[in-house]
Amino acid sequence: MSCNSDQPDMNRREFLGKSVLAATATVVAPGVMLTVANASEEGASSAVRWGMLIDTNKCADGCTACVDACNKENGIDLMQRPAGQADEMWNAQRPQWVRKVKLRDKQTGEISNLPMMCQHCEHPPCVDVCPTGASFKRADGIVMVDRHTCIGCRYCMMACPYKARSFIHQDVAEQLTGTPRGKGCVESCNLCVGRIDAGNSTTACQDACNKDGHQAILFGDLKNPESAIAKALKAESSHQIRADLELNTGVRYTNI
Amino acid sequence: MIKTQYRELYCSSPRYWGGLASLAFIILLGLGAAFHMEHNGHFVTGMSNQIVWGLPHVFAIFLIVAASGALNVASIGSVFGGPMYKPLGRFSGLLAIGLLAGGLVVLLLDLGRPDRLIVAMTTYNFKSIFAWNIILYTGFFTIVGLYLWTMMDRKFEQYKRPVGFAAFFWRIALTTGTGSIFGFLVAREAYDAAIMAPMFIIMSFSYGLAFFIITLIAAYWWAGRTIGDLRLAKLKNLLGVFVGAVLYFAMVYHLTNLYVTQHHGVERFILLDGGIYTNMFWIGQVLIGGVIPLFLLYSPAFTTSRFAISVASLLVLIGGFFQVYVIVIGGQAYPMNLFPGKEVLSSSFYDGVVANYTPTTAEALLGIAGIAISMTLVAVGSRMLRVLPESLEDPAEGECA
Ligand code: SF4
Numbered sequence: 001m002s003c004n005s006d007q008p009d010m011n012r013r014e015f016l017g018k019s020v021l022a023a024t025a026t027v028v029a030p031g032v033m034l035t036v037a038n039a040s041e042e043g044a045s046s047a048v049r050w051g052m053l054i055d056t057n058k059c060a061d062g063c064t065a066c067v068d069a070c071n072k073e074n075g076i077d078l079m080q081r082p083a084g085q086a087d088e089m090w091n092a093q094r095p096q097w098v099r100k101v102k103l104r105d106k107q108t109g110e111i112s113n114l115p116m117m118c119q120h121c122e123h124p125p126c127v128d129v130c131p132t133g134a135s136f137k138r139a140d141g142i143v144m145v146d147r148h149t150c151i152g153c154r155y156c157m158m159a160c161p162y163k164a165r166s167f168i169h170q171d172v173a174e175q176l177t178g179t180p181r182g183k184g185c186v187e188s189c190n191l192c193v194g195r196i197d198a199g200n201s202t203t204a205c206q207d208a209c210n211k212d213g214h215q216a217i218l219f220g221d222l223k224n225p226e227s228a229i230a231k232a233l234k235a236e237s238s239h240q241i242r243a244d245l246e247l248n249t250g251v252r253y254t255n256i
Numbered sequence: 257m258i259k260t261q262y263r264e265l266y267c268s269s270p271r272y273w274g275g276l277a278s279l280a281f282i283i284l285l286g287l288g289a290a291f292h293m294e295h296n297g298h299f300v301t302g303m304s305n306q307i308v309w310g311l312p313h314v315f316a317i318f319l320i321v322a323a324s325g326a327l328n329v330a331s332i333g334s335v336f337g338g339p340m341y342k343p344l345g346r347f348s349g350l351l352a353i354g355l356l357a358g359g360l361v362v363l364l365l366d367l368g369r370p371d372r373l374i375v376a377m378t379t380y381n382f383k384s385i386f387a388w389n390i391i392l393y394t395g396f397f398t399i400v401g402l403y404l405w406t407m408m409d410r411k412f413e414q415y416k417r418p419v420g421f422a423a424f425f426w427r428i429a430l431t432t433g434t435g436s437i438f439g440f441l442v443a444r445e446a447y448d449a450a451i452m453a454p455m456f457i458i459m460s461f462s463y464g465l466a467f468f469i470i471t472l473i474a475a476y477w478w479a480g481r482t483i484g485d486l487r488l489a490k491l492k493n494l495l496g497v498f499v500g501a502v503l504y505f506a507m508v509y510h511l512t513n514l515y516v517t518q519h520h521g522v523e524r525f526i527l528l529d530g531g532i533y534t535n536m537f538w539i540g541q542v543l544i545g546g547v548i549p550l551f552l553l554y555s556p557a558f559t560t561s562r563f564a565i566s567v568a569s570l571l572v573l574i575g576g577f578f579q580v581y582v583i584v585i586g587g588q589a590y591p592m593n594l595f596p597g598k599e600v601l602s603s604s605f606y607d608g609v610v611a612n613y614t615p616t617t618a619e620a621l622l623g624i625a626g627i628a629i630s631m632t633l634v635a636v637g638s639r640m641l642r643v644l645p646e647s648l649e650d651p652a653e654g655e656c657a
């Protein structure tokens with residue numbers, strides 16, 4: 001084996017110096033340009049806190065009106081299944097902002113149905129863990145993702161106790177202007193933020209549920225004692241799902 | 257005491273160039289795989305909204321954890337003193353940098369938007385442990401780089417100890433930070449344990465040293481230089497201690513989890529009926545990564561066998577890989593318990609059922625390329641810098657304390 005131990009030493013120092021310089025520059029640069037993430041909260045006021053109350057007694061078995069309405073409202077139905085993708089995989093990879101869950105109580109056998117979506121936590125783990133601040137909570141309690149700063153690390157999905165978030169696994173051919181969407185970013189229910197900011201007082205899922213005559217979903221301002229939702233919450237006992245985590249969710253459920 | 261002479265790994269042998277060429281080929285394959293994933297989107301992987309971190313994360317976390325452990329040899333040498341470890345310090349620093357870089361490349365290329373690296377580097381949410389990790393990683397490069405410098409440049413020798421101490425603490429922080437990524441996922445039962453961070457530290461010791469031993473033996477074989485038996489025996493015994501400690505921590509982790517009633521489900525899953533995860537735990541982590549290496553390291557039949565030491569180190573790495581796999585993927589596959597006391601009859605999004613995950617070739621290629629990147633950096637680095645002593649023959653009688 002030929003090992004030349006007489007390598008000339010000429011360029012070693014120069015090389016060393018340059019590489020250290022370059023390395024230092026890469027490391028220091030981010031610190032110099034460091035800016036603290038600021039969530040854009042145009043117009044959202046902390047005088048309100050948007051939330052939802054879901055009456056599981058009224059939620060009908062087999063009904064998917066809210067899911068369908070959400071898919072339409074947010075352009076989720078425009079997403080195409082990639083060619084050749086198996087059912088189960090597509091189901092695990094397509095966005096599901098809201099899903100229907102059917103439960104049976106292990107003790108009593110009681111059956112309940114409910115829609116499950118982002119719970120709009122007051123202390124959202126998804127916001128705490130997001131490295132860039134893309135996952136943020138508005139002053140009015142709506143938790144959402146800034147599509148322009150999300151790097152697609154999916155840490156928020158790991159942190160969300162409710163599996164409420166969806167990663168976009170493929171190219172987006174068609175989308176609605178109100179709900180920008182992009183491959184490689186994360187999204188979730190935003191309580192129809194576009195409608196609310198435009199002055200509407202209901203969400204798409206609530207409208208659909210009412211239209212079908214179930215009235216299981218009530219959306220409104222939790223902080224306004226005169227609002228229907230605040231009154232309903234005062235009148236009957238409601239639950240937070242995984243209340244033990246003390247996230248103080250904005251979405252509450254009765255009769256589970 | 258004879259002064260240690262360091263010299264670049266200068267070989268024109270086909271061994272070196274052939275090795276580099278095959279590493280480059282593996283890296284190219286990995287980059288191709290990453291492009292395939294980014295171009296099509298993650299639907300071409302086995303990852304989903306259920307298993308959000310897949311095989312690339314297993315590789316990345318494995319390498320990052322090993323990186324901080326690889327620095328151990330340098331720490332022992334210059335912080336705690338000791339003629340056996342001291343000459344190995346430079347190489348240990350280089351290996352640490354290489355492993356971290358390899359791991360970070362994988363992590364970066366698996367992002368949904370790797371093109372937004374600049375966003376990740378400039379926009380920090382200081383509440384996020386992930387953001388702190390970015391700072392810890394970049395800091396690690398700087399500090400270990402400086403540490404290497406102080407070890408290599410006589411002019412800065414007086415800074416060697418303080419910088420060495422800084423590097424030592426930084427790496428402990430780095431591993432704690434990596435472990436804490438899981439610690440913050442309170443809703444997932446498998447990760448809800450205080451022992452996670454110290455367990456990651458001890459894992460890093462073990463994987464890092466195993467990497468160190470393998471690369472050291474390989475480099476000296478490449479260059480046709482010698483390593484003394486005594487020196488290898490020291491490293492080997494240390495590895496044995498670490499492997500034992502990892503087993504011990506894994507045991508404590510599962511025992512404490514068994515103590516917490518709510519965690520019985522996930523424990524049963526990992527230890528008894530989790531299928532592939534149970535197999536990976538018992539066969540991969542415990543047997544391949546623990547029991548067999550311990551036997552190879554301590555059995556009198558193999559006292560000075562280099563082959564046995566290399567195989568043991570390799571098995572430690574394989575077992576460690578399975579361990580990280582069980583933590584990362586197994587922890588996600590086990591369903592979160594959203595509705596205590598209720599049974600899920602139906603859900604359009606797999607509530608209450610174990611999640612499926614079948615990694616694709618692309619994911620594996622990207623992960624393996626991470627290891628190749630680390631090894632390339634080490635190979636090129638030791639050719640350009642004086643990190644490897646001319647000879648690692650055992651110190652003369654009486655010199656080793
Ligand atoms: S439910 Fe999940 S996505 Fe929604 S705010 Fe809470 S943690 Fe975030």
Ligand code: SF4
Nearest residue numbers: 130150151153154156
């Ligand atoms: S995926 Fe996007 S929103 Fe979620 S934690 Fe990462 S950067 Fe934040």
